[in-house]
Amino acid sequence: MDEDFRRAALDYHRLPRPGKISIEPTKRMATQRDLGLAYSPGVAAACEEIARNPDMAWEYTARGNLVAVITNGTAVLGLGAIGALASKPVMEGKAVLFKKFAGIDSIDIEIDERDPQAFIDTVARLEPSFGAINLEDIKAPECFEIERELRARMNIPVFHDDQHGTAIIVAAAVRNGLLLQGKELSEVKLVNTGGGAAALACLDLLLEMGLKRENVTVCDVEGVVWQGRPGTDPYKARYAQPTNARTLAEVLDGADVFLGLSAPNVLKPEWLEKLGPKPLVLALANPDPEIMPDLVRQHRPDAIIATGRTDFPNQVNNVLCFPFIFRGALDAGATTINEAMKVAAVEAIAALARVEASEVVAAAYGGVAPIFGPDYIIPKPFDPRLILEIAPAVARAAMESGVARRPIADFEAYRRELERFVFRSGNLMRPLFETARSQPRRVVYAEGEDERTLRAVQTVLDERIASPILLGRRAVILERAKSMGLRLDMDHAVTILDPQEDDAIFGPLEELYAQKVGRRGIPPDSAGRQMRVNPTVAAAMLLQTGQADAAIIGGNGDWMRHWHHALDVVGKSPKVSRVYALSAVIVPNATLFFVDTHLLIDPSAAQIAEMTILAAAQIREFGITPRAALLSHSSFGNSQAPSAKKMREALRLIQAAEPGLEVDGEMHADAALLPAILRRAVPSTRLTDTANLLVMPNLDSANIAFNLLKAAADGLQVGPLLLGMNQPIEVLVSSVTARGIVNVTAAAVAQANG
Known part of the structure; x- marks a missing residue:
């Protein structure tokens, strides 16, 4: 990296506060009662239930959504054995990716221990704390022994992502690449350079999917791995071939797949002609691949190419799968992540690349969406549909293979539940x-x-x-x-x-x-x-x-x-005097509705009453109990300004027309959104909780407040939805997204069904 980028990276990690993760409470702790429920004495109730039945830990604690990212710092990225402490920025980064892509809480744990057995003993003792373990950046061959023994000792998933995450993405790329090239996995010849943990995991998974062992040749820094070669570790020896070949160049003849997980520039351009017709070249060494893609295109235009880099097509990136594999495993209560679950993830990833790219992916490509083909054989890491495809596939495979403790009964409902990670709406x-x-x-x-x-x-x-x-x-x-x-x-x-x-x-x-x-x-x-x-x-x-x-x-x-x-x-409904516009903004902890944001500049008290009642009816269609606050610069009669009096009169009209509606005002905006302020100002308020429908005295205030909140809180807009039209018709704003159009469509169809 150049010096400017290095400095920016250091500032990113240091400012505005050191590190990339924090812990936030998930429950309200605003009162003495809240503290009593959260800790002493209320916490004892949860402890007693778990003592009686350990499975209750999934119900009463965060364990079911908590993953530990654990390393000893012996193989950190391309930096080598830099140690546990120096690896912490990487592990924090992995924890952030879990949260960002799959909503999984994650804690990084760096263990200063290079003895495999001592490391295993330390990790195994952590089982009560976590729902799953993600092993990271542990060197081979110790990583094989560590993962194998931990999987045997622990009754939760243990997954070495450097091995299996890479293997899953590689297998998806191979699946689709061979499909495009018209070849079957059971028939192809594959040559691997590297022979390390990730490479062997790739080969193991491909064998599980149909690749034949006799069609695989492995090369490492010493050359071809041949049967009887002295000093070959047992993991690598499984792929030793009975051959007299000793160099990479000698084993490339007729190869359909080159899988590089080794070092820069080990595949020479002049050797490309040795490969079979329509080859796959997966040059995955980072940051410099075994051969640059432009050289492959120059010498073998019939090849499909993948790398580990973001600046070339077909990036093999573990983030495509690991958050979503853990999501599915946790949600099904899996005791392990087995081969069936990995294969299910492969097929889900490969299938997603074969359908149209999402709007998010298209935006990343400058508005031009990639189409399944030689330059798009695996999805992009930021495709929001990954979780919707991979997590259910993994959970289903866990159930079918008998390792799910909490089977998912309704996969349609589960998929809809996962949408909260994809669509905030x-x-x-x-x-x-x-x-x-x-x-x-x-x-x-x-x-x-x-x-x-x-x-x-x-x-x-x-x-x-x-x-x-x-x-x-x-x-x-x-x-x-x-x-x-x-x-x-x-x-x-x-x-x-x-x-x-x-x-x-x-x-x-x-x-x-x-x-x-x-x-x-x-x-x-x-x-x-x-x-x-x-x-x-x-x-x-x-x-x-x-x-x-x-x-x-x-x-x-x-x-x-x-x-x-x-x-x-279309005209307005004969039941109303005017048409109004209701807009919603989804912010991190709430959904707030604003009326009228678009149509009526200075409504009368009667019109404010009418729009509030119409808006409340629409909010009920979302399955939400409306709580309306009539907002003003004044609170409960302390001003005689025309706008304040208008809101007071509107309250009287609403209560007369719909006495069951939770509504109060006129009030300050902070009182509407902070119940403690509201109860202090008016102990007898009719609102049982925070207001979710904010009614403004005029269009200026409604539109300004709506857009300010949307911008300041990174809110997501839904609507506007028209209230009072004679037939279901909606007008889209110019900034609408494809998902926004889908949402408005659902609202219009629901109205037509009403």
């Missing part, structure tokens, strides 16, 4: 998804050519929440879907309508639209043209005439313009 949206899934509806998408829409529609079909109708040019939609690698069935599952070409459908709608807007100064011929060129109008008309059950419009251009077109066609 998952828990909030789950009731609406269930409602939509119970009766999928026809949803028309105005911007059918938009890539965000196409990605969303793929998810909508996968989630079975709607039957999509895409508006746009058929050729453009088909080409974009193909270029994005989407699996959309355009002949059956998806309907494509082109307002400018499909006269049989849109021709009759021209006159109807002209009648709707004729009194607004738009002549019939202009209305007809508007029908054909404005997809928002076309979508709204399909909804209005019953050819769709819900409509999703906007996402490009001015939000208000799209809404006005929707209002012209």
Whole structure:
């Protein structure tokens, strides 16, 4: 690394506080009662239950979600045996990855002990503290003995990631690479350089999957590992071949797979012609591979190449699997991580690369999503779907192989539970998804050519929440879907309508639209043209005439313009005086709803009452009990300003119209969000807990507060959702993501089902 990067790395580790991890409480400790429950005397109840039944530790402690990352510092990255203390930054980093990617709490433990048996004894004694052990950066061959004995002694998973994590990703790469090259694993010839812990684990797993031992040749620093070679350790000797060859160059003839886990530049460009047709070249030495990819392309353009580096395609990176393998193992209560679980992880990873890349992956590629092929045979480490595929596969394999103590009864429910690690909106949206899934509806998408829409529609079909109708040019939609690698069935599952070409459908709608807007100064011929060129109008008309059950419009251009077109066609419900907009922001510890964030600049007291009641009804659809706070610069009558009096009057109207709704005000925002302040100010408050619906005196305050919180707390926006429209129609903001479109679709379908 250059000096600037080194300095930046040191600052990263030192500032604003040393290290990369911390411990945070998961329970509230704000009162004397809280402390009594958390420690003495309440903690004794949990201790007694665990003493009676040790399995209760999974219920009453964090053990079931706690992994120890343990090393003795004898093989740290490419730095060698730098010792336990010097390895701590790496182990902290591993702990951070567990938390970041899979929500697993992890503690790093550096043991200053190089004697294998003493190390084993130390780790084995830690079993009561953790749900699993991740061994890390322990040199070979001691790592084999250490892992084997710990697995025998401990009744929790023990997993040496340097071996098995690498093996799982390599096996997935080999699985897909051979698929593209038209070869079978049972038939290929493989040459490995390295012969170390990771290499042998790769070979063992590939044998488990069908590779034949007689087709494997291993080379190390002394050359070919041949039968009878003096000084060969027993682990490596398992792969010794009866051969007279002694050098790497001699054993490359006809090789289908080169697997390098050794040192830079050991594979010479002139040797590449020895490889068989359409070879796989996995040059995984880091940071400098056994051969650079450009040299492979130059000499063997028919090869598929993978490295361990981030700056080349097909990076073999352990973070693709280890957090999610542990997630599945912990959730199933596995006593070990066995071969069946590893193979299940391999197949899940390989399968994920064969479907379309996610929106997150596409963003990392500058908006151009990779498609399964020679430069994309394994997923990217930041693909958010990894946990959704690997963890259930591992948990299922644990159950089928008989090592799961807490079998998962409902894998659909488990998968939905995992979505909280992928989509922050998952828990909030789950009731609406269930409602939509119970009766999928026809949803028309105005911007059918938009890539965000196409990605969303793929998810909508996968989630079975709607039957999509895409508006746009058929050729453009088909080409974009193909270029994005989407699996959309355009002949059956998806309907494509082109307002400018499909006269049989849109021709009759021209006159109807002209009648709707004729009194607004738009002549019939202009209305007809508007029908054909404005997809928002076309979508709204399909909804209005019953050819769709819900409509999703906007996402490009001015939000208000799209809404006005929707209002012209669909209109407001006759049950309300106005239409309002409800927006939600998901922050780390809460979901807060704001109304009205988009439409009514200065609502009256009656309109504030109406929007609050409508918003509360929508919040109940999320499975949440609404608690509304009417916010103001004043608290409970200490100001006679017009806005304060308006909020007081709104409270009176709400209580008269819906006496069962938890609502109070007018109040300061801190009182709404901090119950202790609220109870001190008004002991008789009607709110039983923190408010989750924040009602503002005007649009400025609502929109500003919503966006400030979203930006300051790294909040995730859901909505806006329209309240009071005559039919289910939603207007997307320009910043909406594909997942945001999916969420709004679920809300619209749920409304159509309501």
